[in-house]
Amino acid sequence: MIRALALLVCLWPATLFAQDATALARDAGAQLQEAAAQLEEADSARDRVKALTATIKAYEAGLAAMRDGLRRASLRETQLTRQLAARDSEIAGFLGTLQTIGSTPSPTSFLHPDGPTGTARAGMLLAELTPALNARASTLRRDLEDVKNLRAIQTQATAQMQKGLTEVQTARTALSKALAERTDLPRRFTEDPVNTAILIESSETLDAFASGVSNIAQNEQSISLPDLAARIGDLPLPAQGIVLRGANEADAAGIRRPGILLGTRPGALVTSPTAATVRYQGPLLDLGQVVILEPQPDTLFILAGLGAVYVETGEVVATDAPIGLMGGLSAGSATTEMSQEGEGAGTARSETLYIEVRQDNVPQDPASWFRQGKDG
Known part of the structure; x- marks a missing residue:
């Protein structure tokens, strides 16, 4: 029995998961504080658009990390609570044993009916049992303390996250205003609205539209953009999210x-993976709001499913320039953004960005163009 009890003590859950969740929440909190500092500095930045873009990305990274920490803390709390509930009767018996031992008035209570030999054996048994009981009591105290700490972590992290969501929305509004006031963005060509309407009306497929998209340009100027060859396979995804398909x-x-289909949070910022010409922006086929970027001749990046678009057809955008925002933001969106449910499967990401790459109007696998690391 003593061996079985000792084995049970060894198998009792450790606190590493709780410590991990605590560290994640702490690091995420630091990220959100840094983002808040960036937001304060953005007003006086020389390039407000660039500063606000970096601020929103910092908020998105911090909020993603905070959701991960909250999810882990919640899972660990649930696990510990269930374990403790399942052991209620066992714990009650265990505490009763400790109370019996603790209330013993004197060593004479352990005198064995078989005499000195029996008493010695009983003493040895108790000496072997007591450390195991003490270890079990220590583990129980630690688990109960972990539950208490995890709940405190979740309360504090939720408050930080709510504040971060408010601040990132402030940054989004400021970015929209800064972009509306911008007048220095270079333009490669002027869009021909008649040819655009004809192309949209006559195109039944994305292939057809992409093959004729260059025909909507008027007064096009030659322009030199950075060579993309060395960056193929290492381009950042246009928005923070996970690949769903x-x-x-x-x-x-x-x-x-x-x-590929990228699952994102509502209101996620969409940026240009590289310097490019905006060949088209607007509704298209069944793809919703679409932006088509041309980073080099005969190469197109098609981004579909945006909620708001910041660029105009014919403009030239820099690497990491804001293209638009994903949709889904509403009066009740804060609840959705706070949610950690379905994080692993991406079901908490209610918005989807479709990303297509074409060379000479032949679709390429975007996975070979963009790096697809771990999301937040």
């Missing part, structure tokens, strides 16, 4: 598309 994977309706 790869190229040519069937969706729920059995439809296959050559691009």
Whole structure:
């Protein structure tokens, strides 16, 4: 029995998960504080658009880390609570044993009916049992303390996260205003609205539209953009999120598309992966709001599913320049943004950005162009 008890003590859950959640929440809090400092400095920045873009990205990274910490803390608290609830009767018996031992008035209570030999054996048994009981009591105290700490972490982190969500929305509003006031963005060509309307009306597929998109340009000027060859495979994704569906994977309706589907949070910032010309922006086919970027001749990045668009057709944008925001922001969106449910599967990311890459109007696998690391 003593061996079984000792084994149970060894198998009792450790506090590493709780410590991990604490560290994540602490680091995320530091990220959000840094983002808040950036937001304060953005007003006086020489390039407010660039400063606010970096601020929003910092908030998004900090909020993603905070959600991860909250999710881990919640999972660990639930696990510990269930374990403790399942052991209620066991713990009651265990505490009763400790109380019996603790209330013993004197060593004479342990005199054995078999005499000195029996008493010695009983003493040895108790000496072997007591450390195991003490270890078990220590583990129980630690687990109860972990539950208390995890709840405190979640309360504090939730407050920080709510504040961060308010501040990132402030940064989004400031960015929209700064972009509206911007007048220095270079323009490569002027859009021909008649040709654009004809192309949209006559195009039944993305292939058809992409093949004729250059025809909507008027007074186009030659322009030199950075060579993209060395960066293929290492381009950042346009928005923070996780890949929900790869190229040519069937969706729920059995439809296959050559691009990837990125799950994002409501209001996620969409930026240009590299310097590029905006070949088109606006609604297109069944893809919603679309932005088509041309980073080099005969290469197109098609981004579809945006909620708001900041760029105009014909403009030239820099690397990491804001393109727009994902949709989904509303009066009740704060609850959605606070949620950690479904994080692992991406179901908490209610918005989707479709990303397609084309060379000479032939679709390429975006996975070979963009780095797809761990999200937040």
